[in-house]
Amino acid sequence: MKMLVIEDELSVRLGISCTLEKAGYKVTAVDNGIDGIRLFEKEHFDVVITDLRLPGADGIEVLKSIKNISTDAGVIIITAFADVKTAVEAMREGAYDYISKPFDPNELLIIIDRFIKHSGLVLENIRLKEEVRDKKEFQCIIGVSSAMQAIFGTIEVVAKTDSSVMIYGESGTGKELVANAIHNLSSRKDKPFIKINCAAIPENLLESELFGHEKGAFTGAVQRRKGKFETATGGTIFLDEIGDMPLALQAKLLRILEDQKFERVGGNESVSVDVRTIYATGKNLKEEVKAGRFREDLYYRLNVLPIVLPSLRERKEDIPLLVEHFMEVFSKKTGKTGLAVSPTAVEMLMSYDYPGNVRELKHAVEMAVTFCRGNIIEPCCLPVEIREMEMGQHRSLICNNLPITEKVKAFERDLLARVLEETGGKKKETAKKLGISRGTLWRKLKDHGFPVSELDLED
Ligand SMILES: Nc1ncnc2c1ncn2[C@@H]1O[C@H](COP(=O)(O)OP(=O)(O)OP(=O)(O)O)[C@@H](O)[C@H]1O
Ligand SMILES: [Mg+2]
Structure with missing residues (x-):
């Protein structure tokens, strides 16, 4: 770590240089701004500690010149106590921090320490960004964590199959985005992608929403109506919040998955379907099975290709x-x-x-x-x-x-x-x-x- 100290007061300059050297840093010290800027143009310094009031170029000019040459260098401003206003201006111009005279050199070491940690973080981020420039965005899903990278890989693989996919994850983790991605990367991408939220539709309407109904099937069924499964023919149907599907409908769904056939509400005619199904839930389906709210046979049928989205705090x-x-x-x-x-x-x-x-x-x-x-x-x-x-x-x-x-x-x-x-x-x-x-x-x-x-x- 190389430090440049710009300070006209001899005692302060020596004090800082001594402390920094003792702490193991390589220090160069000058007594005016112009020499400081010239040195910085020639050599790389990680941290510059500059007085605000200097002969030649003052601290703010030094700061601006340094930031022009390298945005990475940390600039710490030394001020007289009365100069705090200018110090705040310096912070706006990109100074990392300021310290007011008289100060304990250990305070300076603490600030430098903090800067090193902070710049480490910044650099780490830049490195990460460069590494994943190509892969950071996959089908509008952003993620650099290894967990998300693995999920991108899984999506690519399952998209090529016709298997049903089960997506688990807390609310807001991107389950719907993943379902979209699977459809968009599949051979069905030009066919319909139909979404239905099982938790948002009243139980008595959900069946006819999904499977349609015949004319006169119930009061208000004035004409025959296609359900989502028929509308999605050739494409994909996304059953969101599947954990909230009523038990009776779970049985019907299981039958469709097994026979690729179903009947409209109030009808006897069997309708064949060619639909790929994707499911999502924020619930722990295993627990739902234990509690008797989800059919065990359906659980095993749906859980063939599970994708588990980690919460944001885990990544x-x-x-x-x-x-x-x-x-x-x-x-x-x-x-x-x-x-x-x-x-x-x-x-x-x-x-x-x-x-x-x-x-x-x-x-x-x-x-x-x-x-x-x-x-x-x-x-x-x-x-x-x-x-x-x-x-x-x-x-x-x-x-x-x-x-x-x-x-x-x-x-x-x-x-x-x-x-x-x-x-x-x-x-x-x-x-x-x-x-x-x-x-x-x-x-x-x-x-x-x-x-x-x-x-x-x-x-
Ligand atoms: N990895 C991600 N990259 C970019 N945007 C994301 C990502 N994950 C989620 N989002 C955004 O966050 C919001 C919530 O995502 P989404 O609707 O897919 O979550 P969900 O898991 O389906 O949530 P819920 O269980 O509440 O329905 C959306 O606006 C989505 O675009
Ligand atoms: Mg959702």
Whole structure:
């Protein structure tokens, strides 16, 4: 890891260089912005630590030049305490973080550490993306995880057969997408693809929906009507929520599967069908069998080719690509372009558990794209459940109308208060938890108007 330090104050420059070298980094230090930029043009540095006020080019100019040469380098800005406003501007220009003078060199090490972890993540994502550029999207299904890659393979294989396929998965995992993909890749692709949701149709209507009825079969059956099975002839029928099919109809379905024949409601004539069937359920069918709500013989008949879609929380590595994909979709819809997600928002999106799986993530991105004001999707644009995971009580703070500097201040004050409370007011422990020195803690407490005179920093 190579570090470039740009700082005109000799004592600070030496202090930083010493600490970084001790921590095992290779350090080059200069005392002005112009030399700093020249060096960076010649050599690669992973991290640049630059003072804001410098002779020659100032910190912001240094930052802009560096970001022009390489977007990967982490730039950490050193500011005087009064310069926080400019520091925030620097963050907008792409600085990774800032630290205000005077500071404990260990604080700097913590920031660098965090940057290295963060850039590792970013690089990992880029690598993943390159690796799967061809395979990341399969029939509109996005997935880089090995679980999804395996499912893509299975879909390709089963699509070529006429076998019935059973798709398991929690709500929102993409069961319908998989059913679509199987049909589209099969030889039946130019024939009808008919979907029917067994849970959404009242029991007494489901039979005639599926199999049709003869004229006069029941009150209201004023003429003969084709059912979905007949409409789907030559194509595929997708019976969604099959676990909710009433037992009586399960028997009829079993017969069709065995004989490829059925009768319309109120009729005796046998109708032959050439239809491929795909099923899906969010239920555990085995449990349904045990509970007597699903026929065991039908279960074995349907379970020949099971495809089990993992929940999104079991394949979090798919989240970045899904986010990118949905951002593209909703950018097009809303006409907003050049959007990006802030690192904190990415962290939140990655740490949430998504009980509603991909559908929930899709809605979250739609909401974020719709509500974000600038080009960056910040945590406050995300749905409250996702923000709450990380931010807990800071929710209201993030969404108020204060300018960013005030928000940062208020956030810091809250954080200090909360950690002090957690540690029972023990300053040493508080400083440790916050990753700052006791001196810095004291200064921060004083700045925020905590009654420091009563505080004993030695405990
Ligand atoms: N891997 C994926 N890539 C892209 N979009 C996806 C993916 N998985 C799901 N989606 C999207 O999420 C939404 C939900 O997917 P789908 O309707 O297929 O889920 P489901 O498993 O059938 O859910 P339910 O059980 O609630 O019916 C859809 O808008 C779909 O386009
Ligand atoms: Mg569905």
